[in-house]
Amino acid sequence: MRRLLNTLYVTMPDAYLACDGENVLVKIEDEIRFRIPVHNLEGIVCFGFAGASPKLMYLCCERGVALSFLTTYGKFMGRITGNISGNVLLRRTQYRWSDDETISSRLSRRFVAAKIINSRAVLHRVLRDHPEIVDNNLRDSLVLLARMPERLERAADGSAIRGIEGEAAHLYFSNFNKLILNQKDDFQMINRNRRPPTDRINALLSFLYTLLTHEVVAALESVGLDPQVGFLHRDRPGRPSLALDVMEEMRPHLVDRLAVTLINRNQISSDGFNVKENGAVIMEDDTRKEVLTAWQKRKQEVITHPYLGEKIPLGLVPYVQALLLARHMRGDMEDYPPFFWK
Template identity: 30%
Template sequence: MLNEFVYCPRLFHLEWVQQQFATSDDVEEGLYLHRVVDRETGDLPDKSEAWDGRVARSVSLSSPRLGLATRLDLVEDGGDGTVVPVDYKKGHPNRDGRAWSSDRMQSLVQALLLREEGYAVERAEIWYAETRQRVHIAVDDAAMQEITDTVARAWRVASDPVAPPPLRDSPKCARCSLVGICLPDELEALKTPPRQRRPLKRLMAPVLEGRPVYVTLQGATVGVRSDRLEVRSSGELQASYRLIDVSQVCVFGNVTVSAQGVRALLSRDIPVLWFSYGGWFSGMAEGLPGKNVDLRIAQFRASEEQQLEIARRMISGKIRNSRTMLRRNARAELGRVGDQLKELAIQARQADSPQQLLGIEGTAARLYFASFPAMVGKGSRVDVSDFQENGRTRRPPKDPLNALLSFCYTLLVKDLTVTLSGIGFDPYYGMFHRPRFGRPALALDLAEEFRPLIAESVVLQVLNNGEVGPRDFRSRAGGCMLETSGRKAVLRAYERRLDQEITHPQFGYKASYRRVMDIQARVLGAVMLGELDEYTAMVTR
């Protein structure tokens, strides 16, 4: 990781201290290149033995005294009683034909640890695959002092729970695999007054993760075979997906996931999420929890005032997004509702207590949902007149519109729970929603500003486009629920919405709603860790 420290101290902190990692094309190409030296062959001979042209591959060394460990790609006989560590790199030397500073530092670490073991090392080499050439690096007293000083600085950075600030306008960021986690330009933009911000170039690394797999076939069995996720019913294969294309496995009702399948999925950090037959989010299984302990400590240590300020901004953002939804989609005159919502959004930013904020949010919700049927077109195949009488109802929802809203909210909270957990948050400890057994309070907090943008937009889409009809619902014991056909239609619409790209209102680049949710969670993390002074809600214009 010392080469990461030389390349960018923040990258070093994110990867080594916070244990955050993301792959990229460069990383994968490097792994492919290393296949020829990752297989352990040969041994380092005793220091007193002659090398006689020996070669050792994939050699691990460490020094408790220095606090360093490394794996050497190749160690060769120097021919004069010395040994030569050779490091493999996929790229090319710099313009002067020399090794890049970060690559040079990694080779010097290898030389230092070989010296610690008693071997004579006078030079190191780097083999650059792109130009197919070796670059020599002198290993002298000045180089050893340089590496010692660099190690000391790296330990000082590692001991600080707060990551160093991002690089500013650096060409390094564009090729960094962690640019989508670090958000260098985004954090800098949020520190700038809105009117002074310039649109950002799209630096974010592509989202390489796959897509969720939803299994609604009752009696089905989910397993993993030959790196593929398989869904079977009565022994017959119903569907098969490459594991690299899967981000989540969501099972509804009476669906079995094999023990071998769960183990294979968790080993790849693919969570398994269980829902009741009716769509209630029951729980999830994931691999080891996020390693970003410092973020969870900051989350738990947040003062009541800081929590209230973040909640104010989230609820104000939700109300503003709700008002925008009505203004864009209402097919009837709304009267003063728009002005009332605008005033309530302002009041939310000024709330003196969580109780007052809760009252403002409840008032805004009543106004909003009272006008919600006005956004449903006359061509809808589903009668929403009962919603006007019932209003917003839950557990159970009493009419089709309420059933759609509840199901879409469940999907939204499910995705935000996974996102927050992956970043390192505890999704069950919130800022606005109070902790309660089994309640993902922080996911519910972050969902507030996305309810109109994603969940409610999906509801309007499936109604106004005729994607669901009367036969997609079933009423029983005073409640209403989606049938299997209705759930499948909503799931398709929901995934389409997440993949839809918009121009980000804060940063000016194109991003899908799936990516925007990840960005918002990371912005919240930056606030918790003190990298940003205030939280900025996701509000469309």
């Protein structure tokens, strides 16, 4: 089992990354502000960085540390990794399966069913913990979401599956405001939007989804799978389609619940977001740091994996699911068990 390492988040826009032997250095105006051994890291994510030395990039590639670059607002720019581990036969199987509509639809059903069930579980917590604020719209949505996994099994092809996924997402996010118990006036979602997000909740969710994407891409590469060739999300240049597939089942539990907790516990506030003239909502530096700290703590929480029955840190879920998917493709498992959480 892979042990949970740390991700280094560099949020200082004038930081320069370098290395000294086996140590990663963060410099500002040639002064070393931070030093950490490379073997303590699984990834480095830079927001609006000043630069990185080629020697550091080589060290990261050699040690299997993913190095990702984002804008100061959290938009993904690029990623540097070393050789993909695993064998070519696994990736050839992945490419053949992606071109097979029957297999792609079967795996897509697994990803979407888990997303729907986990989304319903998040909404159901409101019904359980705060029945006084539950309305008929939420009750009706819970009933409809409960029926959707059965509809997925009858879906004829990938287009039908994606249609059901879109319908489920609409039901879920139309009730998302009911999860917000504090700061209701400042954190309201009209609909799920991005590029750019136009409200504070969408800005928070988009930022956290970017962090989850980094984790899932690294997990898939670690087992030898190609993150860009998926089954539910079709090929598009530059898009990590398989990572987006696997992310679907993890979004509600890993990201959405964290976002709601940050708001309800007043760990973030409306002052931590900046509204631009074009309506785009951008997260301020202090809020970004607060969210990153909470994300790291979230990854350390221990759960019992629903399929393995073993206790693992939550941050290992992407690696476990990537491993299970690779084993299924190798023929070691009859089917892929998605991540269900209730």
